[in-house]
Amino acid sequence: MKGLYSKLIEIGERPLKSTDIVGGKYFVEGLLGKGSYGFTYLVKDQSNQIFVLKQLRKYKMLMESGRQAFKREANILKSLSHRAFPSFIEQFEENEKQFIVMEYKCGKTFEDLIFQDNISFSETEAFKELYHILLLVKHIHENGYVHRDLRIPNILKDVDDYYIIDFGLTRKLNDQNSIEEETVMHMEKRLFREVATKSDFYALGHFLLFLLYSRYEPVSKKKRSWEEELSISIHAKKVIRKMLQIDEPYKEVQLLLDDVKKWL
Numbered sequence: 637m638k639g640l641y642s643k644l645i646e647i648g649e650r651p652l653k654s655t656d657i658v659g660g661k662y663f664v665e666g667l668l669g670k671g672s673y674g675f676t677y678l679v680k681d682q683s684n685q686i687f688v689l690k691q692l693r694k695y696k697m698l699m700e701s702g703r704q705a706f707k708r709e710a711n712i713l714k715s716l717s718h719r720a721f722p723s724f725i726e727q728f729e730e731n732e733k734q735f736i737v738m739e740y741k742c743g744k745t746f747e748d749l750i751f752q753d754n755i756s757f758s759e760t761e762a763f764k765e766l767y768h769i770l771l772l773v774k775h776i777h778e779n780g781y782v783h784r785d786l787r788i789p790n791i792l793k794d795v796d797d798y799y800i801i802d803f804g805l806t807r808k809l810n811d812q813n814s815i816e817e818e819t820v821m822h823m824e825k826r827l828f829r830e831v832a833t834k835s836d837f838y839a840l841g842h843f844l845l846f847l848l849y850s851r852y853e854p855v856s857k858k859k860r861s862w863e864e865e866l867s868i869s870i871h872a873k874k875v876i877r878k879m880l881q882i883d884e885p886y887k888e889v890q891l892l893l894d895d896v897k898k899w900l
């Protein structure tokens with residue numbers, strides 16, 4: 637549990653305002669999000685180029701684990717250089733605040749596509765989307781990382797281009813979960829956060845369910861399982877059951893890609 641002191645700092649902290657200038661050259665355009673670790677802003681430099689600026693929250697800055705997590709995200713962005721992930725621009729401290737500047741990826745999150753634009757996906761369309769995303773996840777895993785936060789707000793699409801953002805929870809595959817994490821996580825969270833490739837497949841199993849549920853029309857008020865509610869093929873069910881670790885999980889991304897190729 638957060639201490640009272642941290643809680644008070646958290647409540648009292650205000651994000652930067654539009655019109656603020658950071659790092660001597662970044663003009664704050666607006667707040668994109670307020671996550672658990674920090675504030676995320678859209679900023680512009682003097683040449684009107686857009687970037688994403690992440691600011692570590694003050695109470696997280698007081699904790700070694702918070703500072704480490706922020707540093708880790710910067711290092712991961714530096715090492716994962718690929719057009720599908722935001723490139724690292726710079727990192728600095730100003731007025732006792734820590735910042736990371738990264739490339740802005742233009743696209744819509746799958747959360748917005750489903751819930752704002754009401755786009756719906758057939759089984760084939762959903763698995764095709766998964767295929768493209770798995771190619772990017774393959775790159776992450778081959779570089780020795782596991783993302784651990786592959787949720788619909790962190791995966792973007794712009795026509796035929798796909799992007800993965802938010803590497804705040806990413807770990808090296810040979811890292812251990814911190815004791816802090818282990819003790820606070822309940823079972824469901826553990827499956828998302830395990831430092832193993834299967835946790836990314838688990839998250840993508842949920843991603844797939846969001847896409848498949850976009851076509852679902854409830855026929856009764858009775859709550860049923862996804863296997864009962866969704867009209868999908870046996871092959872689709874088999875793949876999702878392995879992703880969700882109901883059946884023996886996939887050991888590596890290529891095995892999952894091989895199964896998903898069927899829909900291409």
Ligand SMILES: Nc1ncnc2c1ncn2[C@@H]1O[C@H](COP(=O)(O)OP(=O)(O)OP(=O)(O)O)[C@@H](O)[C@H]1O
Binds near residue numbers: 668722801804
């Ligand atoms: N590099 C980026 N390019 C484009 N949009 C981004 C980028 N990074 C973050 N965003 C957008 O900014 C918003 C806030 O993102 P961020 O990941 O910092 O926090 P969050 O998702 O609100 O919270 P949490 O970190 O707890 O998951 C999201 O809507 C995301 O789509």
